[in-house]
Amino acid sequence: MPEPSPQPPKRRGRLFRFSSAVAVLLALAGYLVVQYVTGGTGAPGCKVVSGRGGGPQYEFSPEQAVNAATIAAVGTGRGMPERAVAIALATSLQESGLHNIEHGDRDSLGLFQQRPSMGWGTEKQIMDPAYAAGTFYEHLAKVPDYKRLPLTVAAQRVQRSGYPEAYAKHEPDASLLAAALTGQSAATLTCQGRPEVRTEAAATGPDAVRAALVRDFGRDAFQETGAEVRATTAASPSPSATAGAHGRTVTVPVPPAGKADAGRTAKERGWQLAHWAVANSSALHIARVSYAGREWTAGSTDSHWRPTGAPGTAGAERSAGSVRIVTGQ
Structure with missing residues (x-):
């Protein structure tokens, strides 16, 4: 009886790539499960809904919730309206995903990816969420008629980003967060x-x-x-x-x-x-x-x-x- 021929190299290569892909997916799934169960920074954990009921909702992590609450508190403390808070939240969602990150393009840092070299403050100041939010509002308040401008235009007047239209996609989520975190929407x-x-x-x-x-x-x-x-x-x-x-x-x-x-x-x-x-x-x-x-x-x-x-x-x-x-x- 003839012995079975060895497996062709091409087939062995496909099996190896398939096994590697499965291993990567399992590892990623395990990481996400651990993050969710332990309440890590990747876990959803929090949710905001529309005050009208049956409307849109947005899920986010505890870390994002803390930063969003700080941005809103600093804004209302300066007498800024809900619209200003929504602009600030949408900006941070685009620039950092509402994470206080220690890196970015060139010397950009923090919630709003502000740059020490461009006069936004020292590295230590920019990494303080309350300071970063305060200086964002300070610049926003100088934008003429910012409350009537499209959100992405108002944000761009402050940030001067290479992607001026990028802020618009975050407006629905930012508006939900702003309504809740300024107290306009109760128990949401x-x-x-x-x-x-x-x-x-x-x-x-x-x-x-x-x-x-x-x-x-x-x-x-x-x-x-x-x-x-x-x-x-x-x-x-x-x-x-x-x-x-x-x-x-x-x-x-x-x-x-x-x-x-x-x-x-x-x-x-x-x-x-x-x-x-x-x-x-x-x-x-x-x-x-x-x-x-x-x-x-x-x-x-x-x-x-x-x-x-x-x-x-x-x-x-x-x-x-x-x-x-x-x-x-």
């Missing part, structure tokens, strides 16, 4: 709230929440209105809290609307603070956020804002006067 931003995986110890608890509030909104934003951020130990969980979620509570009174608020109401300012807290939930180990009769709880399967009282009741109206942030530590 949620996150799963898984703690971030870090290689070094991260500050958490009420002190970390207060420091992050000052970092993004500015110390004067609270002091000028007489508002105070205070931390207290929760004696027991609220009626809608999950068992064992005692934690520590930071109560942030909602300041009344002022001249620097670009026409926003106090309730819109409250929803901005509430959404800011949810966006920072993974980084700061925030377990619950309550405002205006609604509550978000980390770890729930759908991350919806649940009602804590009937709309229009005295309890719901009283809860609109402050945002309660419960940390896990």
Whole structure:
């Protein structure tokens, strides 16, 4: 009986390439699964939906949520309108994907890929998200009639990019984020709230929440209105809290609307603070956020804002006067 002939070289080559491709795909799938399960920077983790219901939605990672919340807070702190915040968010989505990256074209850095050599600041300043956002708004405010310009045109007047039309494709997602993170749309931003995986110890608890509030909104934003951020130990969980979620509570009174608020109401300012807290939930180990009769709880399967009282009741109206942030530590 004749022995089987050896496998032709060409066929062996095809099998090797096929096996290599399968191995690469399996490795990539494993990486994405690990990122998703651990809450890494590639995990979706957060979602923003339209305030009208049944409209578009955008999913993004906890890292992107923190940066987006900072961009919005800095903008409203400067009295910039929702349109300006949408322009800034679309710009960062295009330039860095809302990641604070340490590299780019030539000496470009950070959320907006700003260049130290072009007078945007030092490398250290540009890598500070609050500074980077502030200097972007400073330049945007000098663009004549920027609120009426197409978004991509307004962004290009600031950035002077080699791809002037690139910002337009991010306008739908940026508009959703801006509506939520300026408080125009209530209870529209949620996150799963898984703690971030870090290689070094991260500050958490009420002190970390207060420091992050000052970092993004500015110390004067609270002091000028007489508002105070205070931390207290929760004696027991609220009626809608999950068992064992005692934690520590930071109560942030909602300041009344002022001249620097670009026409926003106090309730819109409250929803901005509430959404800011949810966006920072993974980084700061925030377990619950309550405002205006609604509550978000980390770890729930759908991350919806649940009602804590009937709309229009005295309890719901009283809860609109402050945002309660419960940390896990």
